[in-house]
Amino acid sequence: MSDDVSSHVACALITPYGSHVTSTLYRNGAIHSSADPFAEAMLIDDGVVAWIGADDTAAGLAARADRVIDLDGALVAPGFVDAHVHTLETGLALESVDLSPASAATRAAALDAIAAGARRLDAADPDGDEVLLAFGWDEQAWPEASALTRAELDAAAGGRPVYATHADVHHAVVSTRMAANAGLEALPGWDASGLVMGEALRRARDVAQDLSPARRTRAYRVALERAAALGVVAVHEMSAPHTDTREGLRELVALADQMPAPQVVAYRGELVESADDARELLAALPFLAGIGGDVNVDGSIASRTAAMRHAYADQRGPLGLGLDDDGRGLLYLSADEIGAHLAACSAVGVQGGFHVVGDRAMDQVVLGLEVAAKEHGPGAVRAARHRLEHALFVDAAALASLLLHGVSLSIQPAWDAVWGGPDGLWAARLGGARAANMSPFADLAGAGIPLAFGSDAPVTPLDPWAAVRAAVSHDDESQRLSGRSAFRAHTRGGWRLAGLEGTGAGELAVGAPAHLAVWRAESYGVRSSGRGLSSWSAEARAGQPVLPDLAPDAPQPQCLQTVRAGVPIYDTFD
Numbered sequence: 001m002s003d004d005v006s007s008h009v010a011c012a013l014i015t016p017y018g019s020h021v022t023s024t025l026y027r028n029g030a031i032h033s034s035a036d037p038f039a040e041a042m043l044i045d046d047g048v049v050a051w052i053g054a055d056d057t058a059a060g061l062a063a064r065a066d067r068v069i070d071l072d073g074a075l076v077a078p079g080f081v082d083a084h085v086h087t088l089e090t091g092l093a094l095e096s097v098d099l100s101p102a103s104a105a106t107r108a109a110a111l112d113a114i115a116a117g118a119r120r121l122d123a124a125d126p127d128g129d130e131v132l133l134a135f136g137w138d139e140q141a142w143p144e145a146s147a148l149t150r151a152e153l154d155a156a157a158g159g160r161p162v163y164a165t166h167a168d169v170h171h172a173v174v175s176t177r178m179a180a181n182a183g184l185e186a187l188p189g190w191d192a193s194g195l196v197m198g199e200a201l202r203r204a205r206d207v208a209q210d211l212s213p214a215r216r217t218r219a220y221r222v223a224l225e226r227a228a229a230l231g232v233v234a235v236h237e238m239s240a241p242h243t244d245t246r247e248g249l250r251e252l253v254a255l256a257d258q259m260p261a262p263q264v265v266a267y268r269g270e271l272v273e274s275a276d277d278a279r280e281l282l283a284a285l286p287f288l289a290g291i292g293g294d295v296n297v298d299g300s301i302a303s304r305t306a307a308m309r310h311a312y313a314d315q316r317g318p319l320g321l322g323l324d325d326d327g328r329g330l331l332y333l334s335a336d337e338i339g340a341h342l343a344a345c346s347a348v349g350v351q352g353g354f355h356v357v358g359d360r361a362m363d364q365v366v367l368g369l370e371v372a373a374k375e376h377g378p379g380a381v382r383a384a385r386h387r388l389e390h391a392l393f394v395d396a397a398a399l400a401s402l403l404l405h406g407v408s409l410s411i412q413p414a415w416d417a418v419w420g421g422p423d424g425l426w427a428a429r430l431g432g433a434r435a436a437n438m439s440p441f442a443d444l445a446g447a448g449i450p451l452a453f454g455s456d457a458p459v460t461p462l463d464p465w466a467a468v469r470a471a472v473s474h475d476d477e478s479q480r481l482s483g484r485s486a487f488r489a490h491t492r493g494g495w496r497l498a499g500l501e502g503t504g505a506g507e508l509a510v511g512a513p514a515h516l517a518v519w520r521a522e523s524y525g526v527r528s529s530g531r532g533l534s535s536w537s538a539e540a541r542a543g544q545p546v547l548p549d550l551a552p553d554a555p556q557p558q559c560l561q562t563v564r565a566g567v568p569i570y571d572t573f574d
Contacts, residue, residue: 022066023050024566026518027058029071032078032545033508042076044514047566052510069573071518074560075546077487078506079233079515080464081494083410084293084389084454087237087252087264088209088244089169091219093135093458094226099164100136100461107144110137111156114164118157131178131208132157134164135458138302138418140425148173150194163208167418169459170300171197174204182207197303202242209244220252224261227462228570231517231559232262234494236410236454238293238389240269246285253287260569262562265498269294269355271333273340275347282350289498291345292353293389297333298361301392301429302419306358307331313431328360335364339371346376346384351499353386359393366401373405382406387497390415390456392438399447408450408497413441413470413486414460421475441471442479445489452493453486464490465548465557473552483550518561518573521548 023045031039033052041058043051043065051061062068097117104110118132139147153162153175161178165171173194174184182203184190189198196204211219227235239249249266256264267290272278278291299305304312311327338354345352356365365388373381387408392415394402402409416439419425427435445451453467460466471486481489492506504512548557562570 024067025061025065026069026071026076027055029073030075030546034545035509037545044566047514049508049510049512049514075519076516078491078508079517079562080231080490081234082232082454083236083452083494083497084238084456085235086243087223088219090457091223092133094222097134099134101138101141107142111152115156118160128160131161131163136167138167150175163204168300168302170305171303172201220255227262228562229559230462231562233515233564234263234265236265238267240294265289267293271295271341272344275344278344278348290351294355296355297364298358299330301426305330307360308358309360312429314428329358335367335371338365338368342368342372342386343375346372346380351385353388355389357390357392362393362398366398369401369405394440402449410452410454412454412456413467417470418460440479441474441481445481445485450496451489452497453490469550469552472550483547487547514563514566516563517559519557520560521557522555
């Protein structure tokens, strides 16, 4: 990490957005701290943790605090870090037509939702020029198991331009008017049914996201506010030319430091070929934590564009559009291109990385790491702490390469919960045997690969507890993580992948930045001690910090407050 990058991000740990930092005493609750797993109170002063201990001692500290919060049994824990977010698209999705399976259980329900959204938009835009945005459909969740068509969108939306993206955001369906306005029919990746991917998808997305400055700012705000309300204190923004502009990224980083919001750790997904290219990008965006994220080696499994060693089991070619010639998905980058990017980043001391999903794509990354190591030496590659996003397939050879070259992984456990399992989309696309070998959480953690959890929002929602539960409830019992390991991957892990573990972020310990969230949960498991709460987790009984009940059917913990560097960014306390 370059000096410019580290200094910007480290400063943001202390001064999130210029608000007055006061001292706060939390008492009569549970403090998730490895230093004292049975702590019941904590004092925050000048943005850092000043004291942790027993509630009876806290009484003597109340007079010096500007604010005293009676937790009434609530849990104070390190705040979550979402290590893979697309903030603009997340904000747009939160205010658009929701086609996710939870909201639209059938194709008919999805079309009804689009019709209702069009009627609402008609009131504000009677000319019908504004694009109706819809997010999150997944045909595998519908009884019909078939995608939407442009004819259906035309009928439901009354001829209005419609952009309806699949949950994986790697393909979408557009209406006839949208296709005409964007000139999609002449582009590769267009299908007469209205399905778009590749170049056609990029063009459709550009038109759909041609926003006024006020609308763009609102989308950023909406996404950051939702994250804060869910206990998220930092997000890794995965900006790329196909998701947002450089100007948009500048605005987002500045906005997060001007409003009560999670810290934005910024990545830019632009492929570089040389050290000069990398320096030029860093000069344009000096706050970058890395040049990577959505630099795509391949696509997605849902769209059959993830690059696989063997053909997809259910259909030849990505959605039948004929974009490949052997049914194994699409490989967007060669090993030489991957190696040149990593070598350039290594040469200037900045983190590089890629989006990689399929096993054939991972093979290319392994070769690319070897190319970079030959050019600059393995030490320089390791020192740059490169990272990969998603990494659903990591076999023994890939694992050895990742360890050798010091590569970290940003993974999305919620993907496994949504699309994994013997009856899930991955099994339908790849067959049960291949799907059963995906997302080896325990193998990765056990080998010592640094892990951080992200949502890839809007692909799956901002919902950190859902990710933690998915990791401890993997369909393959041998790949399940402990609650403690999963929670650390979604808190401390995010700071570690950004090169900020030396700041103490991700822990509640004296001297650490006060990045935290306060939670109310109906159950914390069982605790035999008579001190403090009447119900605590098994981790606390074993001398580990307390956690809420992480069983799949347990009630969702309620966020009461989120604090970044001692300043509340979400607050329900009086």
